[in-house]
Amino acid sequence: MVTLAKVAEAAGVGESTVSRVLRNHGSFSRKTRERVMEAVERLGYVPNRIAGTLASAGSRLVALVIPSLTNIVFADVLRGASGILEENQHQAVFSVTDYDPEKEEALVAAMLAWRPTAVMLAGFEHTEGTVKILRASGCRVVELLDLDGTALDLAVGFSDRAAGAASADFLLRRGYRRIGYVGHDPERDTRAAKRFAGFRETLGAAGIPLVDRENHAGASSVENGRSGLERLLARTPDLDAVYFSNDDMALGGYFHCLAHGIPIPARLALFGHNGLDIGRVTPQPLSTIRTPRVATGQVAAELVVADAPSQVVDLGFELIEGATA
Template sequence: MELRHQVAVTLAEVAEAAGVGESTVSRVLRSHGSFSDKTRERVMAAVERLGYVPNRIAGTLASAGSRLVAFVIPSLSNIVFPDVLRGASAVLEENRHQAVFAVTDYDPQKEEALVASMLAWRPAAVVLAGCEHTEGTAKMLRASGCRIVELLDLDGEALDIAVGFSNRAAGHASAEFLLTRGYRRIGYVGHDLIRDTRAGKRFKSFCETLGMHDVPLVDREIVAGASSVENGQVGLEQLLARTPALDAVYFSNDDMALGGYFHCLARGIHIPSRLALFGYNGLDIGRVTPQPLSTVRTPRVATGRVAAQLIVENAPSQIVDLGFELIEGATA
């Protein structure tokens, strides 16, 4: 796979595509001055086709010397993304770059709108989570001329630079671990798998791996809304009420798994002899529970740090696989 870093689409290119002068394009984009409806339609069609983003600061940052780095992330309530920002900010500050961020709430349309807003300030780089974006987002990013860094997922087509690990591999490793431990009646508790595409990839790979061993997933509980300790607790309670004979449960992440852990403590369900629990992310709190959580630890801080270093170095397009670590813990 060849990764290419493209130059920004210019006002002149939009003018040429629309068959008008640059001043006319400028008037249309600023909705100021005189122009016909037909001219406006031609200009806006060219803008959309080329993926042009107006420069709101008239070139003050529109250069290779821009030190603004825009992070467009899904959440701040999930510790994963603050950890990424923590790793990146140290490197950016040392190199006199300024980080700004916006939160999408896992909404791809909101991500598209936020990317457009960020690109209008001509950042040196835009950093996003995952490699699934709307067609409009991808078009704008390719046409922006800035560096694009996608984090925490290598299971897809990178636009420029990708740093992280394979979620599919993590799902596979989690299933193999539970199977090796002798568990056969396995269930799943998770959150929105459509919006959180990375969790969806782990779950799909997990189920495929079980199927390869002729051990189909027994049952699942998908809780509406974002992942949280409370949703993990509710999800496991609902799953066990419906399918009480499970011997292991795989959770979409550690937040959910900790909720399941607290449910078991409250109901006197012995872990892991009666029910095994397995999470994902390797959060600090999971290491200090009375029984350390069995999970996959991801290099979140390192992901942010490596991404920031590649940005300040203006490194060539590349894919950096930082891997992950399976933590045996004491809950499985």
């Protein structure tokens, strides 16, 4: 194993000098840096970041504990956060919970063992154990993509409940009255549940009941959106609009309509959530809510790097009229 001492010996300098060069902190000459970096490259040395963390006051690791990587929403958040963190010499590490709160607790505990400077999580709903260890950790906590709740420390995102309400209001203003819903597991995806709650409350306030709903027990996907709409229409064929828990599900519904010759939106209107790129390039652009996913990651990372005071940052959302509603 190549050690810092071996690099120092190869470069003809002291170990403290090698450390300063690798951290790009402190005084050293250009020639010294060149000698050290040549030795690092020749020997294949990889710095021991954990040892550096234990020897210093804080870590440059930022842990992101996210529900899914198959859902592009979280990939976009990671992309936004990692870019800012890298620019500021922080390292992002992530793990995936599969929307399981118990698994989230175990992963948060595992991440905290590495003494990160911050932990980023999706939403406000966590187990009591997760909340307890986060509060005891002393590190910064950033909750992402949700503002409908009480933040532990920092929160960045938007209100899902408001997004659902805006979606319902849009459909009502367009004259739709027999409205259904196709969604995925509301017990695990609490943000989707909040959107549906806001949607249904807005319909109720207008005196328009939700006619029917179809909930898939598992994760969201294009396939589940297609089969979900098929089952919904088999029960309630006279719907004039369907709200979907997200764009993946809505695109599945769109493909079902194409396959069965159902005119959109003349016969059936479709409305999604997230504003995914693929929804903009379908033959009829999807009517949806565009969410600030990359910006959420960026702002969260900026707050961590700046060691900002506890706060809630509302980035809002944008309603995209599209052509399916």
